Amino acid sequence: MYCEISVEEALKRTDVAYIDLRSPDEFAQTSIPGALNIPLFDDDQRRELGVIYHTFGEEKARRTALQLVSPKLPALVDEIERAAGENIPLLYCWRGGLRSLSVYQIMHLAGAPVLRLKGGYRAYRRYVNRRLNDYRLNSKMLVLHGLTGVGKTAIIGELLRRGLPVLDLEGAVRHRGSVFGAVGLKPQRSQKDFDALLLGQLERFNGEPLIAVEGEGGRIGNVHLPPFLTQAMAEGHRLLITAPLAERVRRIVEEYLPAEPSAIDLEQIRQAVHSLRRRLGAERTEKLYFLLDQGKFAAAAEILCLEYYDRMYGEARAEKEHYFAVIDSTDVGEAMDQVSSLLQYYALPAEPLGSPT
Incomplete structure (x- = not known):
């Protein structure tokens, strides 16, 4: 069963480990406190995919992304499970897009417990802004x-x-x-x-x-x-x-x-x-x-x-x-x-x- 939870739901839980799938550069700029960075693509790969997307379009970028990530998926799943320990991995990327969705689907197919953050980091940032503005x-x-x-x-x-x-x-x-x-x-x-x-x-x-x-x-x-x-x-x-x-x-x-x-x-x-x-x-x-x-x-x-x-x-x-x-x-x-x-x-x-x- 597909399980996507909101920021509010995530913050109420004590049994999740936040797994940030964005590139190291993105993670270094800002992240959810306590999150662990296990990037789906490194910084060079992310830049390469961006160039392909703007030059050749979305379909070509997706196929290239698949070629880049396929060989490392088993190791990636193992790394996420080790990092989460006894907690449930809660995956997120920038806006709850393909990066977190693809890894979620792979882990779900493998029978691993996993959750996905609705809206990704962007939703979390909006939540923080809203709370502080009205605190x-x-x-x-x-x-x-x-x-x-x-x-x-x-x-x-x-x-x-x-x-x-x-x-x-x-x-x-x-x-x-x-x-x-x-x-x-x-x-x-x-x-x-x-x-x-x-x-x-x-x-x-x-x-x-x-x-x-x-x-x-x-x-x-x-x-x-x-x-x-x-x-x-x-x-x-x-x-x-x-x-x-x-x-x-x-x-x-x-x-x-x-x-x-x-x-x-x-x-x-x-x-x-x-x-x-x-x-x-x-x-x-x-x-x-x-x-x-x-x-x-x-x-x-x-x-x-x-x-x-x-x-x-x-x-x-x-x-x-x-x-x-x-x-x-x-x-x-x-x-x-x-x-x-x-x-x-x-x-x-x-x-x-x-x-x-």
Whole structure:
């Protein structure tokens, strides 16, 4: 029996493994979170088929596709079954077309359990857009503020590991939200992938009394946050995290640079410093270059804190903001415990925020 399920039905199930049959290039650009890429055609074959389609027509392209895929179908079916493990393979391509249909039919004929996603990735993307455009957030936000290096990202990560209600926005983007935000990280995720991950995080925790999040503007790297989320953060409960300058500098060096930074890491930092030349001035910029070349990363980080990050943060917070609590993160483990206690405390009574007794 032919079994095609909608995006909504698929997301309710816990027994499926998403199998993306598109080419590696397509998959790298955007995909369903957690999907495994087992391409029916590689990138070169996909381009070849596109040329044939536009030059000779659909029939010729289909016959060529059949010639390309026929020899590898048995191995492809085996690979899909191994990848899915105990789950049911849920196949999809770009728009629920021939790629997923052909593999579905082969697996069905072989007697293998298999499902197909109606409308393919395009239907999933439309679902995500629709949900985020109309999203109703039923939680208040606990917004962590503080200067660069105070440990906000580490606190968010630890809260998430403890299973507490947290949105890890920078982790979803793979960017730290500043001009140096991409240093040492994997390539930044696309807007489409970020939207999908964000929706997953929201659906997990929506309805909790408080959801912790690091304070952000309307954009992280090249990714834009949805208006309802930036509004929720603006209206949220502000928690200020502090730490001495020396501790902040130590953490910045530790977070942004490995023990033995590569030439690529250092070049990324130099490019970021160069982009700040107008703001820092020629003299400070040249001094930073010198310190980086000498391996004096802590000294460079201190200058960046005092002359860039702290000033930028002060300008963004020109009007005095109310913080319902201030937590010192010199001992970051203790700070994590305090924020964790706040989240757990206010998950119980429905009363205004203040210092828990």
